[in-house]
Amino acid sequence: MSNFSIISSILDNDFYKFTMQNAVIKLFPSAKAKYEFINRGKHSFPKNFVQILKENLNKMAYLKLSNEERIYLEKYCPYLDSSYLDFLNKYQYNPKEVSIYQKGKNIKMNIEGLWSRTILWEVPLMAIISELYYKLTGSKRISDKKIIILTKEKLKKYKNLQVKIGEYGTRRRYSYQVHKLILEILMEEGSSFFMGSSNVHLSHIFSIKPIGTQGHEWIMFHAAKYGFNIADRIAMENWLNIYSGNLGIALSDTYTSSVFFKNFNKKLSDFFQGIRHDSGDPIFFVQEAIKHYKKFQINPIKKKIIFSDNLNPCKVAYISSFCKNKINPCFGIGTNFTNDVGVPSMNIVIKMVRAIPEKKWISVVKLSNVKEKSTGKKNMIFLAKKILHL
Template sequence: MIINYFTDNDLYKFTTMNAIQKKFPDAEVIYRFVNRGKTLFPDGFAEEVKKEIQSMQKLFLTKEEEQFMRSKCYYFDSVFFDLLKGFRYNPDEVTVLQEGGELKVEVRGLWYRTTLWEVPLMAIISELYFKMTRQKAQNIENTTIAKARQLVEIKAELSEFGTRRRYSFDVQDKVVDILKKHMGSYMKGTSNVFLAMKYNLTPMGTHPHEWFMYHGAYFGYRAANELSLANWIDVYEGDLGIALTDTYTSDNFFLSFDTKYAKLFDGLRWDSGDPFSFTEKALFHYQQHRVDPRTKTIVYSDALNLEEIRKIKSFVNGRIHDVYGVGTYLTNDVGVKPLNMVIKLFECKPKGCKDFIPTVKLSDAEGKHTGDPREIALCLATLRIPPGDSNKNIFSL
């Protein structure tokens, strides 16, 4: 088995699951695998993925995992823990097909249940790919120690975000161990709940793009950001206060991020586009709303490496609290080419709706819009965003 622990998953999947079951317990969704890197998978790959999926139905929340989550994840109530204790993965929710080297994966079912599939499925696909293509990891320890020491040297606070595209569980396990030993207080935590428990770290994460995508599809794109923030606050009452900005572009997000939200949320997460432009926009926005930026945080998290972190940290220069969420660069920098893939929400069916509604994700980066091209065009027109050149590389299924 590749996934051996129920909590070998990212925290944001559990926080999103909790919010969904409180706000939209009857919503149904469809997720799909997007192979951005056009990777060709070896013969028999889909069958091996199916075996891993079948094995996951044996997983359950252990007493040790529950005790850890109760101690660290104080924002979850007892009702949610009862839900987790009774939860079992249902392989019937996942369809895996292979045509030649092309892999197709679809997850379909109740949203509060199916949201937990995304991260472990990606971890399975990544680890299985390197295993079946016989690509070996190299220099894990020396490479990670060197990175840890340089991050400390530049005083960069780190959150490890590498579960989804890791080379393997064992590599991520070793990386987190090394980072904790060599980074001290600069190692702020990991998104992986099991590894946070194993190494007594803080599990890190808040909400994903799918939270905003559902609101946009159901309530309309103009209301999506504000309603997403309002519903998140209603569930968590100020905890988990890092707001993701780029589901419908950050410029559109800031239109909804008024004084109330600017003061209530602890900060923002940058996840696409130009980090320097984003930083200036965030600083200006806080100042315009009479909020001292030095009391707020930006979590930078898009495909970062050490060089990029150095540049961003120098640019920020203490004007706002900066934290760096780093994933693939830590857990799959082992001498192989990491997979460029995502699993995204593509359709949703809110309670009372007869049909599924398409969902879309825009981006601050060129060529990274995701969803049905016609729905993306509608979203852009509704929000009065020029389509530009980014429509040339829309990811659709």
């Protein structure tokens, strides 16, 4: 067990971690961040889980960007400039940034340090926790053959719906092996409608462009630095300044979509190719987005909505039929691809909880469009809602 490494490449991570890391280095090089593991599903972890988790963590310190991986990034992600790739070349995980301990059947975990460094931990850590959990609890999955049949059935449905889909399933995958198998099937069966994977390492293996833009922590940090009211707007403006129109999908639900749309002014609505929906009623969101674009005389059919909230073929069919001839939907499918293997999928997250934008630690919160997805200290959530009149 102990000589087995779950994460074998520094690129086995979601693409948006690298795009955000690049932006952080350029704009907030001295900012610090603290993240916390949240066991939403109240999973019981077996004895000595943390010990084996730490062994995997310590091995990550030896990962380095290979020459071949750098060449891949230069070719497929031209907006990551050479100064950033030089940084990534020298980057190594530092396990001292992560503290973990086990209390009975629960685990506590914090990550703390420079934001530009600690930003890469979240996704691989979750993938490790997920894979180890199934290994150590002896969860038996369905066979590869069944996974192939099941995935092909889903892809047939997506093909019939004539929708564009991407794979977003790194963080809660059953295992690396299942994840890779899913991508093989997607590459074979979905070539006409498969947009790509958010996993950079697997995208490299299959020679495709990774997909993704930014995560909630980008906007949460801006709220700590500039205030809740204008966090969305400044976060988007900063993004535009770094990527000048590339990676132009804006995340819409850090402080609820209604607050986002107030910040999404004409200039930003023009420049960004679309928006990502990650919580709340998708149909209501589509209606609000269309109304918003029309207000600025922007034709919604020229814009995209990327849906990424707990999707499956049934949900995709429902959303895409509503969007037809109104706006362009795309679908980022996560756990339903990489962990639909006959065991319950894990409900775990790792979220930024505090940041130092200037001199002192400030609690950060995410409000989301649904209460269950909100994170942060209760008093800070209360304050944010008060300031935003929610």
